[in-house]
Amino acid sequence: MANKATADRAVKRDRFVYTDDDVIEKSFNWEQMRRLYTYMKPHNRELIPVLIVMVIGTLTRLGVPLLIYYAIDHIILPDTGSGNTTHLWLLAALMLGMYVVQMIATHFRIKQTNIIGQKVLLSIRSHIFTHIQKLSFRFFDKRPAGSVLVRVTNDVNALQDLFTNGVVNLLMDIIQLIGIIVILLVMNFKLGLAVMVTVPIMFFVSTSLRKKIRFAWQEVRMKNSRINSHLNESIQGMKVTQAYVQEKNNIEFFRQMNESNLKSWNRASALNQSFGPIIEVTAAIGTCILYWYGTHLIKNDAFTVGLLVAYSTYMAHFWDPINRLGQLYSQLLIAMASSERIFEFIDEQPTVSEKEDAKPLPQIQGSVRFENIVFEYEKDRPALKNISIDVKEGQSIALVGHTGSGKSTIINLLCRFYDPVEGRVLIDGIDIRDITLESLRKQVGLVMQDTFIFSGTIRDNIRYGKLDATHDEIVRVAKAVNAHDFIMSLPDGYDTQVEERGNMLSMGQRQLLSFARALLSNPKILILDEATASIDTDTELKIQEALKVLLKGRTSFMIAHRLSTIRNADDIIVLDHGRIVEQGNHEQLMAQKGVYHGLIQAQYRFV
Numbered sequence: 022m023a024n025k026a027t028a029d030r031a032v033k034r035d036r037f038v039y040t041d042d043d044v045i046e047k048s049f050n051w052e053q054m055r056r057l058y059t060y061m062k063p064h065n066r067e068l069i070p071v072l073i074v075m076v077i078g079t080l081t082r083l084g085v086p087l088l089i090y091y092a093i094d095h096i097i098l099p100d101t102g103s104g105n106t107t108h109l110w111l112l113a114a115l116m117l118g119m120y121v122v123q124m125i126a127t128h129f130r131i132k133q134t135n136i137i138g139q140k141v142l143l144s145i146r147s148h149i150f151t152h153i154q155k156l157s158f159r160f161f162d163k164r165p166a167g168s169v170l171v172r173v174t175n176d177v178n179a180l181q182d183l184f185t186n187g188v189v190n191l192l193m194d195i196i197q198l199i200g201i202i203v204i205l206l207v208m209n210f211k212l213g214l215a216v217m218v219t220v221p222i223m224f225f226v227s228t229s230l231r232k233k234i235r236f237a238w239q240e241v242r243m244k245n246s247r248i249n250s251h252l253n254e255s256i257q258g259m260k261v262t263q264a265y266v267q268e269k270n271n272i273e274f275f276r277q278m279n280e281s282n283l284k285s286w287n288r289a290s291a292l293n294q295s296f297g298p299i300i301e302v303t304a305a306i307g308t309c310i311l312y313w314y315g316t317h318l319i320k321n322d323a324f325t326v327g328l329l330v331a332y333s334t335y336m337a338h339f340w341d342p343i344n345r346l347g348q349l350y351s352q353l354l355i356a357m358a359s360s361e362r363i364f365e366f367i368d369e370q371p372t373v374s375e376k377e378d379a380k381p382l383p384q385i386q387g388s389v390r391f392e393n394i395v396f397e398y399e400k401d402r403p404a405l406k407n408i409s410i411d412v413k414e415g416q417s418i419a420l421v422g423h424t425g426s427g428k429s430t431i432i433n434l435l436c437r438f439y440d441p442v443e444g445r446v447l448i449d450g451i452d453i454r455d456i457t458l459e460s461l462r463k464q465v466g467l468v469m470q471d472t473f474i475f476s477g478t479i480r481d482n483i484r485y486g487k488l489d490a491t492h493d494e495i496v497r498v499a500k501a502v503n504a505h506d507f508i509m510s511l512p513d514g515y516d517t518q519v520e521e522r523g524n525m526l527s528m529g530q531r532q533l534l535s536f537a538r539a540l541l542s543n544p545k546i547l548i549l550d551e552a553t554a555s556i557d558t559d560t561e562l563k564i565q566e567a568l569k570v571l572l573k574g575r576t577s578f579m580i581a582h583r584l585s586t587i588r589n590a591d592d593i594i595v596l597d598h599g600r601i602v603e604q605g606n607h608e609q610l611m612a613q614k615g616v617y618h619g620l621i622q623a624q625y626r627f628v
């Protein structure tokens with residue numbers, strides 16, 4: 022009984038497993054900063070006016086307390102002041118002008134830094150996306166689509182704060198802080214030191230608190246990312262969830278995740294809140310010291326009332342930059358962690374790469390030769406063992422075999438999604454590693470079992486095979502593969518919008534569309550991974566006819582599931598555990614009464 026309960030718990034615990042984000046433990050890393058800066062560099066020119074405006078804004082902010090000091094000591098005070106009200110009015114007007122300048126400067130700075138920041142993020146995002154397009158299948162084998170998405174979205178967004186406010190704010194705060202410290206010390210050295218005595222204490226307390234806050238927010242972020250993964254998976258797998266009546270389980274899991282996220286959020290938020298009072302207390306201590314020691318100095322004629330008021334105004338501006346610099350440090354660490362993940366991604370090199378002297382594949386006849394191919398996806402687990410196949414131009418080859426026997430792997434090597442560990446693949450006698458990938462894939466067409474329909478119109482989806490195709494060409498190929506009639510019966514014909522993955526189309530319709538796409542691109546070698554799902558006889562007939570048109574005059578490789586396709590093939594290759602075990606036409610292989618015979622018997626008993 023106890024064992025069953027333990028087993029149940031284990032099953033429940035293991036049902037949803039999401040990998041966590043990396044923990045931010047890294048400290049500041051200059052090399053990464055330098056790499057991040059390369060994205061900023063093209064915008065240096067745009068940054069110059071922002072920096073000038075920022076300096077003007079900061080200087081006017083620093084100037085205001087000096088005007089106050091002058092007004093009190095030199096105009097207002099009966100002992101030392103002139104009592105000249107015109108001067109007072111002039112000073113007031115000057116002060117107003119300075120506030121206006123500050124306001125305009127702040128507005129301009131925020132607007133421009135946001136624009137520049139967004140441009141930088143855009144170029145990082147584009148760089149990652151462009152890079153992803155070039156990566157080999159091996160990379161995607163190791164990474165779920167979700168984790169790729171997170172890098173392009175979350176990790177790039179995590180850099181937003183740094184690029185939009187961080188850099189300019191850093192300079193502004195440093196200038197403001199240094200300016201205030203210098204002014205305070207120049208006005209009165211001893212008083213300056215006295216009011217700043219709390220700074221190191223505050224710095225120490227806030228640094229340790231910030232560390233806690235950072236980890237607390239990190240926990241929130243991880244829980245958030247787990248919620249996202251679960252959401253993503255739940256939506257994608259909704260059909261299966263409903264079919265297996267797992268909704269309650271799903272909801273309960275989601276509720277637990279949400280609750281745990283809320284708890285972490287509350288904790289992080291409470292820690293964050295405690296930061297304010299610390300600054301306030303420190304600022305209050307500084308102010309007490311100022312008034313206590315300041316009045317003492319005034320009594321001894323070592324200080325003036327005007328200076329005291331100016332001092333207290335500076336003190337009010339003193340803590341803001343310190344606070345912001347602390348926040349910036351946290352931002353920087355978050356950016357470090359994200360950029361590390363981004364760069365790790367960008368540094369990933371395609372395993373299938375073009376040789377430097379790769380030439381474009383000339384117009385081919387279509388003969389293919391697999392020469393003693395050995396291949397493994399993972400070390401010491403060979404997926405293909407010593408495969409040799411000779412295919413003449415225009416021949417059709419059917420690849421058959423049990424699941425996992427290596428059929429798709431052969432196709433993967435022919436498209437050069439992977440390179441063989443041993444042996445060569447030759448097209449018209451040319452090793453495909455010596456030619457450019459683009460020229461290879463232009464002449465080798467691929468029709469996948471899971472026909473991918475992109476969101477857009479039917480026309481766009483067919484045109485994917487040749488982007489500059491005219492409407493007439495599109496209609497011609499659609500007619501040739503028997504797709505025209507069903508397309509015309511859709512609400513907007515060729516302009517009908519199909520949703521992502523083509524959910525509104527039937528399996529057979531999607532197949533016909535993919536045939537039209539392939540026919541339009543007109544490759545000399547065609548690879549076809551036949552859909553396994555059974556379709557009605559009428560569609561089956563249409564597909565058979567379409568296939569005849571599609572295969573005419575081309576060398577073809579088919580992972581065939583339909584008996585009719587297999588029968589029509591010129592040569593059938595039977596694979597078992599990565600080896601070719603039989604080869605010949607249908608009649609020959611049936612007569613052998615070997616693996617092929619067994620497969621046909623088992624699969625087509627009901628045909």
Ligand SMILES: Nc1ncnc2c1ncn2[C@@H]1O[C@H](COP(=O)(O)OP(=O)(O)OP(=O)(O)O)[C@@H](O)[C@H]1O
Pocket residue numbers: 162398399404422423424425426427428429430431
């Ligand atoms: N991306 C991959 N990473 C690791 N191993 C893989 C990968 N793809 C396939 N394999 C392994 O390689 C072997 C051959 O797989 P392959 O996909 O070629 O089989 P198949 O004959 O096409 O199967 P099916 O008819 O089920 O599609 C299998 O053992 C499979 O587990």
